[in-house]
Amino acid sequence: MAERGRPRAFDRAAALRGAMETFWESGYEGTKLTDLTAAMGINSASLYNSFGSKEELFREAVALYGTTAGSATGRALREEPTARGAVEAMLRGNIDTFADPATPTGCMIVLAAASCSQQNREVAGYLAECRRAAVAELEVRLERAVEEGELGPDVDVRTVAAFYATILHGLSIEARDGVPLERLGATVDRAVALWDSLVGTAAAQPSQP
Known part of the structure; x- marks a missing residue:
């Protein structure tokens, strides 16, 4: 039939x-x-x-x-056992995508409506919401780290999340401008090296025998 x-x-x-x-x-x-x-x-x-x-x-x-090329952030925040590891994996996973010669450079969420006319303001607003949601997801991961004792109770998770989100968005623009992966990776190295100064050393340390 x-x-x-x-x-x-x-x-x-x-x-x-x-x-x-x-x-x-x-x-x-x-x-x-x-x-x-x-x-x-x-x-x-x-x-x-x-x-x-x-x-x-x-x-x-x-x-x-968000479920394919742009999935590095969510995957890192879900899968890495520590907040520091999650942030580093987020940055490194994203720059691998940003500089992949098989796809367009940079991040679609950052670049696809960076400048829009008034008639398309809803499109720009939609991507801004997507970016805010990603930052909020990072804040939740950092708050979990505070609850688990990896980070101290006085850590300003919003400031830390905003800092690394700004680094991530800047890396996207750098990649679109043709900055090679090696140099993007060097920026990630420096951003990750700032972790301790951003979160302090207030987290509980295991007692020594």
């Missing part, structure tokens, strides 16, 4: 990835409809029928980025 309905004429997942990389490379406003259809391998009618508007497609592309 023949299947009902009309089969899709394209691979939706592959098309979405093409859109993600196009937005990542050229930014929201810099990406034209013709750029998207070329990258996705579909016509404009299929784009609108399957993804809705350009903004809806962009938001879906950002979500895909």
Whole structure:
């Protein structure tokens, strides 16, 4: 018996990835409809029928980025056993993505709507929310470190999180400007070396026999 309905004429997942990389490379406003259809391998009618508007497609592309190329931050904060290790893994994992020659440089969340016209302010606001959410996730990880005794109770976790988020966003811009991975790594080395001066030494130390 023949299947009902009309089969899709394209691979939706592959098309979405093409859109993600196009937005990542050229930014929201810099990406034209013709750029998207070329990258996705579909016509404009299929784009609108399957993804809705350009903004809806962009938001879906950002979500895909967050679970693929942009997953280093969340993975580091979930998997590393110490807060210091999580911050270092976050920075190193991200610069590997930022400077990967197989993908656009830098971070899509930082760069794709860094400058938007008034009519696209909601897009810029959406990415700002994404960045704030990532900083909040880092704050939660640092608060957990305080609860577990890795960090002292007087550590200003918001300030520490803001500092490392600023470093991370700066590394994204540096990568887009063509700074090589080796130099990005040297910046990470220096940022991680500042850990003790940022968090102090108030954490409980194990007693010596």
